Each structure stands twice: as structure tokens, then as C-alpha cells.
Amino acid sequence: MKAPASAPTPGSVAEPPEPRWLTQDEQRVWRSFMEGVTLLDDHLDRQLQRDAGMPHVYYGLLVKLAEAPRRRLRMTELAMLAKITRSRLSHAIARLEKNGWVHREDCPDDKRGQFAVLTDEGYEVLRQTAPGHVEAVRQAVFDRLTPEQQKSLGEIMRIIAEGLQPAEAGADLPWLR
Amino acid sequence: MKAPASAPTPGSVAEPPEPRWLTQDEQRVWRSFMEGVTLLDDHLDRQLQRDAGMPHVYYGLLVKLAEAPRRRLRMTELAMLAKITRSRLSHAIARLEKNGWVHREDCPDDKRGQFAVLTDEGYEVLRQTAPGHVEAVRQAVFDRLTPEQQKSLGEIMRIIAEGLQPAEAGADLPWLR
DNA sequence: GGCCCCTCCTTGAACTTTAAACAAATGCCC
């Protein structure tokens, strides 16, 4: 006699459970989210492409490098900080190197390793374009939100980010999850 | 005697005003935001690429079509709903058409016009993959947020989106702003 | 009708991203 062990829905045998659809409210939130993100991303990409000659992601890479100890980071570390794959980073650095804004350097300790190093020229580009970029971010985001909303946004996005991080430690990105 | 007409900073003559840099707190918010968005976007892109064979944006297009009156929309309208350029949409629809999930149809009223129409096959793909996708969205976002946070997120992102919309009316996208 | 400007959508080239495969170096285990 096989008795039904754990029946989630009365009468169900092996059917996939009814999907947990989004409610009306949830859908509205989700659509606002997607729209906002899309518009904002495009806006900042265009702003930076126009004023700095590079997409937003690339700009972010230069910022990370500028903040790093000797303006240099190992490729893998930079990739993790920027939340992108190493492959994508390889291409990006190649392009930035062609611009003369970054150059690669061998790692003495690990012959496989490479440092991406921000050049003076790259630093200069950053210095000149940073004001315009912050201003764009301010106008699009911070100027429109109350302090409470800003705080709230920070908390919310931190929660979402943490939920998607490959578990803290040195996991690269896509594998697992 | 030329008196300084409106002097924003004491002593300034024609220098660019000191940029309104982000405070520490604002920076933290902004970085959480960018990280969350990047991770979430990549996550959903991979989920849909794996389960539905298309990127998130394309999936969104099918959804818009599925919701439209006769499962069809004019190209321009679809582009505006999805917040993408017509160019991008042209390429996207071409790809979806090759998959047999959408087909184009001439507009009777306006010989320039084109409808993008969701095919039965396209609808079927949507039907089969929607549950997995909502589940992914739930796990990544809604399951982790309190009702208040969800509401807050909706409001915040709506504000940001509205600030970037080319002013309500029928403006396409990039022009102006 | 003829003209001009605007809208609709597409195209092709350049660029960026993704996915999968790979070589080299490291490190561990024995």
C-alpha cells in the first residue's frame, strides 16, 4: 500500500505545483523596477559614452582601480569587485589598454597572474569626467529621493545583491546558482 | 564698475562649481544599487537563456505582445513599452521571427507600419517558461523583502523612471535628455 | 499637385557581451 507521503495540495499526485504568480501589486513593483533600471542604465551609458568615451561598466573599472592601493588590481579581484566575469573583464581591459588608460603588468608572485594598472592618462580621464558623472547620478537618483528613500533603497539592494552573491567567498560568478 | 551678479561661491569668477560629490552614505547606496542590479540582471539573463533560449529583454517583448489586444503591437509602441530603441527592437524581432515566436505583419492603415505578432508557438514558449521565471524573480527579490520594502522599492523606481522618461508624451527615447 | 519635413522602420558596421574551450601555472596528495 503506497500512502501519499506529504501531499502539498489536496488531490495532487505528481503535478507541478501551481506557480506562485506575482500579485497585481508585485507586478507593478517589478515593472517599475525593470523600467527604472533600463532607463537609468541607458541614460548613464549614453552620458559616459558621450563625455568619457566609454560605457558605464568600463568607467566603473577605472574607478575601482583608482581606489586600489597602487592603482592596480589582479584581474580576478577586479572582476569580483565589479561583478563581471573574467572573460568580460579581459575584453574590457584590452580595450582600455588600447586607449592608454590602463596597462597590464605581470604578477611577480604568480606567473599566471596579471595586474591591471590605471595609467596617469587614465586617472586624468577619470578626474575630468567624474564631476559630470556624479552630477548625472544625482539628477537621476538622489535629487529625486528623500533621505528615507535613499536609505531604504540601499538596504533593499544590498539584500538583493547578497542573495545573489555566490556565497561570500571566492566563487567566481556563474558557477553554482 | 562690474559688480559680481550672482556669486554662487565667494570669490568665484568663472570657475566650474565644486562638484556635488556623493557622501559616504550616498556612495554606499549607489554601489549597492549598481551591484544588485548587475547581479540580478545577469542572474535572470542566465536563467532565461538556459530555460527559454533568449535574453531577458526578448522575453519581456514576448510578454508585452501576449498582453496586447490581438497579441500584436506596432513596432514603435512595443519599443516604447519596453523602453528600448526602435533599432534594437528591429534586431530583436528579427531574431524572434527566426525562432518562429513572432512574425511581422503589415499595417493596413499606414504602409510604413509593421505589427509584431506573437505566434502560437511563441505563446507556448511563454506559457512553459513563465513559471520558472516568476519563481526566479520571487526568490531573488520578493521573497527577501518585507511588504513595506516592496512598496518602497516600487515607489522609488517609479520616481526614477519618471525622471528619465522623455516627458510622458510620444517621444521616442534618446532624443532630448 | 509639388514641396518639405516628419515619422516608421530597417540596415550595416563597429563595438560589447557571452559561452565554451584552452594553455600555463599552481598546489595538493601521494
Added chain:
DNA sequence: GGGCATTTGTTTAAAGTTCAAGGAGGGGCC
């Protein structure tokens, strides 16, 4: 010291996106 899995970063090709240009139709104005 000899494997063997892992880590590091790159490479290739295919897919997607952007940008600028363009063909074609609509619509107003004379």
C-alpha cells in the same frame, strides 16, 4: 618528484547592442 585537479587569464566565435545613415510613406502647406 609525478600526477591531477584547480586557478588564472585569454581566446575564439556567435550573439546582442549601439550608432549613424537611409528608404519610404504620411501630412501639411503653398
